[in-house]
Amino acid sequence: MNILFIIFAIFFATLCGVMAKRKNRNIALWVVLGAIGGLVSFIVLALIPYICPHCSKNFSKDSDGTRCGSCGKRDALDSNELIKLESFKETLMEKGISVKHDGVKITITQKSGAKLKFVGIDSLEKYVLS
Ligand SMILES: [Zn+2]
Numbered sequence: 524m525n526i527l528f529i530i531f532a533i534f535f536a537t538l539c540g541v542m543a544k545r546k547n548r549n550i551a552l553w554v555v556l557g558a559i560g561g562l563v564s565f566i567v568l569a570l571i572p573y574i575c576p577h578c579s580k581n582f583s584k585d586s587d588g589t590r591c592g593s594c595g596k597r598d599a600l601d602s603n604e605l606i607k608l609e610s611f612k613e614t615l616m617e618k619g620i621s622v623k624h625d626g627v628k629i630t631i632t633q634k635s636g637a638k639l640k641f642v643g644i645d646s647l648e649k650y651v652l653s
Pocket of ligand 1: 580591592595
C-alpha cells in the first residue's frame with residue numbers, strides 16, 4: 524500500500540473526527556468514513572447540519588440564527604448565561620455535581636458518575652437554590 528495513501532487516510536480521519544465532535548455527530552463513524560472517503564467524506568460532513576446538543580435533532584437555525592428550530596434552545600450559552608453558570612458552579616460542586624462547558628455542549632456529572640441532562644440554565648439555577 525502506498526505510504527501517501529495512508530497519510531491521506533489518517534489526515535482525513537483526524538479532520539472528520541474533529542469536525543464530527545464539533546457537530547455532535549458519531550465520532551467513530553466519521554473517523555472511519557474520513558479514512559475511507561477522504562475529501563469526499565469531509566465535504567459531506569461539512570455540509571450536513573450539526574446535531575442540537577439539547578434535543579439531539581438536526582439543528583436547523585431559525586430566523587434569529589442562534590436557536591434550534593426543533594426545541595427552541597440556543598446552541599451555546601450566551602455571555603449572561605455563562606456568568607450565571609460560573610456563579611453557581613461552586614454551589615453545584617458542593618452538592619457533588621460538576622459542570623463542564625466546552626462552548627457548545629454542557630456536561631453535568633453527579634458524584635456517582637451519572638450524567639444529568641442539561642435542560643436549561645434556569646432549571647440548573649432552581650436546583651442550586653433548592
Ligand atoms: Zn434542539
